Amino acid sequence: xxxxxxxxxxxxxxPMYLFTVVFLIGPFVYMLVLSFLTRAETWGVVNSFTxxxxxxxxxxxxxNTFVESVKLAVLVTALVAALGYPFGYYMAKxxxxxxxxxxxxxxxxxxxxxxxxxxxxxxxLRANGLLDKxxxxxxxxxxxxxxxxxxxxxxxxxxxxxxxxxxxxxxxSVEKMDWALVEAARDMGATPARAFLTVTLPLxxxxxxxxxxxxxxxxxxxxxxxxxxxxxxxxxxxxxIQEQLMKVHDQPFAAALSVIMMLMMTVMIWLYRRVTxxxxxxxxx
Amino acid sequence: MSEPILELRNIIKTFSEGPVLNGISLSVEPGExxxxxxxxxxxxxxxxxxxxxxxxxxxxxxxxxxRDVTDEPPERRGVNMVFxxxxxxxxxxxxxxxxxxxxxxxxxxxDIRRAVADALALVxxxxxxxxxxxxxxxxxxxxxxxxxxxxxxxxxxxLDEPLGALDLQLRRxxxxxxxxxxxxxxxxxxxxxxxxxxxxxxxxxIAVMKNGVFQQIGSPAEIYDRPxxxxxxxxxxxxxxxxxxxxxxxxxxxxxxGGVVCPVTCYGAEPRAGEALTVAVRSEYIDFLPEGAEGFxxxxxxxxxxxxxxxxxxxxxxxxxxxxxxxxxxxxxxxxESVRFTFAPEHAVVVEAGDxx
Amino acid sequence: MKKRSFFPSFYLILITVIMYxxxxxVMIYSVNLSKLSSVWTxxxxxxxxxxxxxxNVGTALVxxxxxxxxxxxxxxxxxxxxxxxxxxTSFRGKGAMEYIATLPMMTPxxxxxxxxxxxxxxxxxxFGMSTLIISHTAFCxxxxxxxxxxxxxxxxxxxxxxxxxxGAGRARxxxxxxxxxxxxxxxxxxxxxxxxxxxxxxxxxxxxxxxxNTLPILIYTQLKTGVTPKVNALCTLMFLAxxxxxxLSALIGRLGNKKKA
Numbered sequence: 001x002x003x004x005x006x007x008x009x010x011x012x013x014x015p016m017y018l019f020t021v022v023f024l025i026g027p028f029v030y031m032l033v034l035s036f037l038t039r040a041e042t043w044g045v046v047n048s049f050t051x052x053x054x055x056x057x058x059x060x061x062x063x064n065t066f067v068e069s070v071k072l073a074v075l076v077t078a079l080v081a082a083l084g085y086p087f088g089y090y091m092a093k094x095x096x097x098x099x100x101x102x103x104x105x106x107x108x109x110x111x112x113x114x115x116x117x118x119x120x121x122x123x124x125l126r127a128n129g130l131l132d133k134x135x136x137x138x139x140x141x142x143x144x145x146x147x148x149x150x151x152x153x154x155x156x157x158x159x160x161x162x163x164x165x166x167x168x169x170x171x172x173s174v175e176k177m178d179w180a181l182v183e184a185a186r187d188m189g190a191t192p193a194r195a196f197l198t199v200t201l202p203l204x205x206x207x208x209x210x211x212x213x214x215x216x217x218x219x220x221x222x223x224x225x226x227x228x229x230x231x232x233x234x235x236x237x238x239x240x241i242q243e244q245l246m247k248v249h250d251q252p253f254a255a256a257l258s259v260i261m262m263l264m265m266t267v268m269i270w271l272y273r274r275v276t277x278x279x280x281x282x283x284x285x
Numbered sequence: 286m287s288e289p290i291l292e293l294r295n296i297i298k299t300f301s302e303g304p305v306l307n308g309i310s311l312s313v314e315p316g317e318x319x320x321x322x323x324x325x326x327x328x329x330x331x332x333x334x335x336x337x338x339x340x341x342x343x344x345x346x347x348x349x350x351x352r353d354v355t356d357e358p359p360e361r362r363g364v365n366m367v368f369x370x371x372x373x374x375x376x377x378x379x380x381x382x383x384x385x386x387x388x389x390x391x392x393x394x395x396d397i398r399r400a401v402a403d404a405l406a407l408v409x410x411x412x413x414x415x416x417x418x419x420x421x422x423x424x425x426x427x428x429x430x431x432x433x434x435x436x437x438x439x440x441x442x443x444l445d446e447p448l449g450a451l452d453l454q455l456r457r458x459x460x461x462x463x464x465x466x467x468x469x470x471x472x473x474x475x476x477x478x479x480x481x482x483x484x485x486x487x488x489x490x491i492a493v494m495k496n497g498v499f500q501q502i503g504s505p506a507e508i509y510d511r512p513x514x515x516x517x518x519x520x521x522x523x524x525x526x527x528x529x530x531x532x533x534x535x536x537x538x539x540x541x542x543g544g545v546v547c548p549v550t551c552y553g554a555e556p557r558a559g560e561a562l563t564v565a566v567r568s569e570y571i572d573f574l575p576e577g578a579e580g581f582x583x584x585x586x587x588x589x590x591x592x593x594x595x596x597x598x599x600x601x602x603x604x605x606x607x608x609x610x611x612x613x614x615x616x617x618x619x620x621x622e623s624v625r626f627t628f629a630p631e632h633a634v635v636v637e638a639g640d641x642x
Numbered sequence: 643m644k645k646r647s648f649f650p651s652f653y654l655i656l657i658t659v660i661m662y663x664x665x666x667x668v669m670i671y672s673v674n675l676s677k678l679s680s681v682w683t684x685x686x687x688x689x690x691x692x693x694x695x696x697x698n699v700g701t702a703l704v705x706x707x708x709x710x711x712x713x714x715x716x717x718x719x720x721x722x723x724x725x726x727x728x729x730x731t732s733f734r735g736k737g738a739m740e741y742i743a744t745l746p747m748m749t750p751x752x753x754x755x756x757x758x759x760x761x762x763x764x765x766x767x768x769f770g771m772s773t774l775i776i777s778h779t780a781f782c783x784x785x786x787x788x789x790x791x792x793x794x795x796x797x798x799x800x801x802x803x804x805x806x807x808x809g810a811g812r813a814r815x816x817x818x819x820x821x822x823x824x825x826x827x828x829x830x831x832x833x834x835x836x837x838x839x840x841x842x843x844x845x846x847x848x849x850x851x852x853x854x855n856t857l858p859i860l861i862y863t864q865l866k867t868g869v870t871p872k873v874n875a876l877c878t879l880m881f882l883a884x885x886x887x888x889x890l891s892a893l894i895g896r897l898g899n900k901k902k903a
Contacts, residue, residue: 009731016724016783020743023780027757028745034760087657090650102654104892109661111834112884113841113858116877119865120664123671130667163661213748221752224843228865238752245848251760258753269748339803359806366807372800376822385818386808437808 031262034255045251053256062240066260069237072151073219076158080166080215083159085208088170089200092177103171110164118157118228125153125229149231157229158219166211173207174200206276213272217265237261288351290315290473291336291441296345298331298497305331306342307497313441313475318467320476320484322521323494329477330369332494333443336475337366349440360389365434366443370450371426373418379405379429380414386437404432407466424455431466441473448483460486481521485509493517511552515636518565525571525607527581531555531562531638540564540633543602545581548630556638563637568596570632571609573624580625583607585618599624665881672874689875698860699876706840706856709771713778714835720779721786722828726820729794744788746781754781755848762849769851777849778839785838786831793827826894833891837884 035053038046056062091102109117124130125148132144147153177200185195201208221238237257244254291313298306305328313319321329334340336347338359347355354362365386373382383401392400405411408428418426427447434442447463448456464487467474478484484491485505492502493516501513512518515526529542537548538555540562549564556562574580583599586606590596595616599607609626618624672690676683693699728740746754758777767773801823805815843858850859857880864873 009727012723012727013731015720016727016743016787017739019720019780019783020739023761023776024742024745027761030761030764031753031757083657086653090654093650094654100892100896102658104889105658105662107892108885108888109665111837111841111888112665112881113843113861115843115858115862115865116668116841116880117664119861119873119877120666120668122865122869123667124664160661160664163657218750221750221844223752224862238750241752241756242847245756245759251763254756255760258756261750262753265748265750337803337807339807358811359803360809360811364807366804368800368804370798370800372798372804374801374804374819385805385810389809389814433808 028262031255031258034252035259037252039250039252043249050252053252056253057256057260065235065240066237068235069220072155072158072234072236073216076155076162076219077212077216079155079159080162081208081212084163084166084211085170087163088167088172088207088211089174089204091167091171092174099175106164106167106171110168114161114222115224115228118161118225121153121157121160121229122148125156148229149233151230151234154226154230154234157225158222161222161225162215162219165214166208169210169214170204170207173204173210177203206272209272209275213265213268216268217261220261287315289313289348290317290350291475292346292348292351293332293336294346294348296332296335296342296347298328298335298340298342305497306335308345309494309497309499311492311499311502313473315473316471318464318474318476318487318489320478320488320491321494322478322481322484322491324479324520327494328497329494330445331497333366333445333475333477336441337364337443338362339366363439364441364443365437365439366445367430367434367447369445369447371418371430373426373429373433375418377418378414379410379416379418379421382418382429383433383436385433390437400436401432404436407435407469408432409462423451424459427451427459431463435466435470435472439472441475444474444476446477446479448478456483463487485521491521493520495520511634512565512636515563515565518634518636522567523608524565524567526636527564527566527605527607527633529562529564531558531560533558537630538635543581545579547581547627547633549633549635550631551635551638553635553638556635560638562635564633565636566628566633568608568610569594570628571599571607571626572628573609573618573626576625578625578627580627581607582623582625585620585622585624587620588616588618599626668874669878669881671871672878674871674874677871689871692870693872693875693879696872698855699857699872702855702857702860705771705854706858709774709778709856710836710839713775713782713839714832716775716779717782717786717835718828718832721783721831722790722824724783725787725790725794726824729791744784747784747788751842751844755845758845759848769849770854773849773851774846774854774856777845778842781842781845782835782839785835786828789827789831789834790824793824797823830891830895833887833894837887837891840887841880841884 034045036049036051038048038050038052040046057066091099091106094102122129127144127146127148129148131147132141135141135145136143181203182195182199185199186192190198220236221241223236223238223242226234226236226239237260241254241257244250244257289312291311293309293311295308295310296306297308298304309328309332311319321332323329331340335342338354338357338361342355345355346353349362349364373379374385377385380401383404384397387397387400401414402411405413408431410425410428410432413421413425413429418429421429427450430447444463448459451459460483463474476484476487485508488505490502490504491508493500493508495516501508501517503511508517508521512521512524518524519526527540527542529540532539532541532546534546534548538551539546539548549562581601583601585597586600587598588595589598593612594610595613597609597611597616597618599609601607607626670682673685673687674682675686675688724743728736754777758773758780762769762773762776767776797820801819802815805819806812810818841858842856843862846856846859847862850856857876861873861876861880864870
């Protein structure tokens with residue numbers, strides 16, 4: 001039986017709520033406030049209200065970055081979904097013993113720094129690197145492709161960094177599925193493809209959507225991928241934020257950019273809740 | 286009469302989904318084996334949990350040996366419970382499970398070791414001290430759960446459908462063992478079940494419960510032979526219910542139904558002639574009459590064989606179903622045949638009389 | 643049973659291999675004699691020797707261990723208490739509170755980095771180990787919270803009731819029954835938190851200031867400025883550490899599940 005909040009239970013809750021209020025709600029609220037403040041001449045912030053930070057996002061330079069970043073996010077999310085959905089699906093259909101091993105194999109990169117994992121791609125993609133050598137040895141190409149520091153390299157890196165999120169969330173919703181429903185659909189005459197489209201896909205939609213949520217907006221923030229694999233050529237919203245914070249020291253503008261990203265995230269989570277009717281995300285851990 | 290060991294006074298409990306207990310009162314004698322019998326949702330588990338202190342009641346009092354314990358937490362009540370799913374601590378050995386209550390009471394180590402060994406001997410699992418609960422079968426877990434409770438020498442032992450998870454054969458065997466245990470220890474048992482056979486087999490007294498109210502409290506014989514109302518009659522031994530009006534013939538109360546009049550027994554206040562009357566007759570007391578004799582007409586609908594008894598489903602002209610049962614595996618009666626039946630007056634018990642509903 | 647198609651297994655293996663290939667290359671080149679990562683000239687452990695002699699690496703390692711240790715421990719305590727508290731009570735705003743507590747899991751890392759940087763400079767906290775610990779604790783709490791919450795949800799309430807019935811007071815029930823039963827969840831949540839903290843780059847970059855380096859930050863700086871094969875060796879060791887932690891956490895989780903049965 002659930003009890004009402006009593007002294008003993010309040011003692012359990014207090015540390016987390018205190019920490020959450022001070023070090024999470026506090027920063028988030030401050031981000032919102034900050035985005036309406038004015039930047040000081042040299043360093044810091046002046047407490048005067050302005051909409052300038054948001055107006056600045058609409059300037060062509062920044063707006064284009066935003067649009068390009070969203071385009072890349074769409075591409076990356078589509079690739080991640082296309083590669084990750086079948087993976088999570090097949091993984092969930094493995095026999096239990098091998099499923100555990102496979103899950104572990106996915107968890108390891110999930111918890112390994114994506115930076116480290118991306119570093120491996122430099123070795124593969126750099127001019128005269130492993131990929132070039134392989135392609136030339138097979139006589140597919142005659143000269144190095146020089147993929148590193150290009151748009152495709154950044155896209156590959158992002159897909160690679162974000163793929164485990166999709167795999168795990170799809171896996172968790174497919175694993176929960178009642179296969180008798182698919183069998184029932186087949187029994188009523190549906191082809192395997194039709195049964196998949198009308199039963200499996202709708203039922204595993206929460207997993208797919210969680211994967212999309214964890215891929216789309218976060219991909220716009222992966223500044224280090226653009227840094228390492230894209231040279232200085234590809235600029236993401238994340239790169240802008242990082243630059244504004246670390247180099248230009250314009251905190252209000254960085255905050256405005258972050259608010260927009262957070263807003264996109266919130267809209268996606270809201271949509272998820274509307275569609276699935278629940279707040280629980282699929283298998284985030 | 287000695288002082289009751291447990292007394293419930295007008296307990297009322299309401300959950301957010303609605304009322305569960307509507308003012309129940311019960312007095313339990315020391316050493317008694319009392320069963321709360323009812324279908325799921327009747328409030329029997331809630332009653333038990335209120336006695337254990339795991340649930341609070343909205344109003345009413347709980348008295349243990351005359352002491353008001355209504356506001357005492359479970360650990361200070363001196364009653365113990367055998368949980369439906371046993372609730373053996375999965376991270377402790379059998380020994381640690383049984384010793385748990387004694388350790389809290391700070392008994393000496395030697396005492397505890399002896400008490401655990403005794404308790405295991407009592408439930409016929411000697412030498413199982415070092416096993417983990419996951420290594421035991423369902424029946425063994427059940428025994429350990431009982432040992433863990435009785436080792437504390439509780440004033441009252443509460444058992445929440447303890448045999449529910451066992452298969453039929455094991456259940457019968459455990460029924461006998463539980464009864465033996467209770468006699469041996471002399472502890473008061475409050476036992477919960479939805480199985481009327483189990484209740485009739487084991488109990489000194491049975492309290493039949495429905496909708497958070499005790500329908501009847503009495504010995505198994507009383508409950509079986511003299512049900513107070515139609516619900517008890519139906520629930521315990523699935524009796525047939527015949528409705529009609531009261532009539533008096535030769536100074537005897539009779540049931541008149543469908544033009545047939547038959548004497549019945551009434552343990553309560555006798556209704557006056559012409560009032561509505563409901564009578565319960567158990568299936569084994571339905572007698573068939575030779576052709577031409579006066580009795581209730583019916584048609585044989587179905588014949589089946591179950592549990593060593595032949596079961597005949599009859600239909601009265603009004604559409605009411607009557608079940609008759611016989612020992613043996615077949616009878617001459619065939620479905621579709623017309624029959625007449627009656628019953629001995631002492632087996633037809635008035636369960637509702639007058640115009641009350 | 644129909645004939646099993648070979649495609650699913652093929653696909654799973656292919657993607658897994660591609661996922662691990664870059665890591666494998668890093669490992670291979672960490673024992674390469676040559677300074678160039680495009681040619682293989684022979685086996686050597688010299689980069690590991692160089693690595694162990696590098697004082698910066700040593701300090702960064704100590705920093706990373708302190709950071710991971712303290713923040714995962716703090717997250718374990720705070721997250722566990724929070725999960726127990728929320729599992730036991732119902733009150734208004736509980737759902738919202740739970741949502742906010744798990745927000746760091748849903749928030750892009752860069753935004754967490756940004757808000758911590760801005761907030762800490764507002765408070766005037768000196769950037770360094772303390773700000774690192776606060777921010778890492780914040781993003782680790784949800785991992786412990788979710789693990790313990792799941793364990794509590796799967797735990798039969800009658801264990802605690804049985805203990806009280808046998809005479810244990812509330813505190814005793816907690817230490818004798820509840821805590822041991824949710825321990826696998828706490829430990830595995832804590833290990834995963836440690837792995838997250840140990841490997842974090844993005845948030846650390848924003849809140850570390852100038853004085854404190856962690857291993858991932860060191861790697862990031864090296865990748866941006868110029869790579870020596872020492873990075874290969876460092877990445878290899880960090881990967882192996884993560885591998886160990888994740889496997890350990892999974893084993894502990896499984897152990898707990900077996901006991902429950």
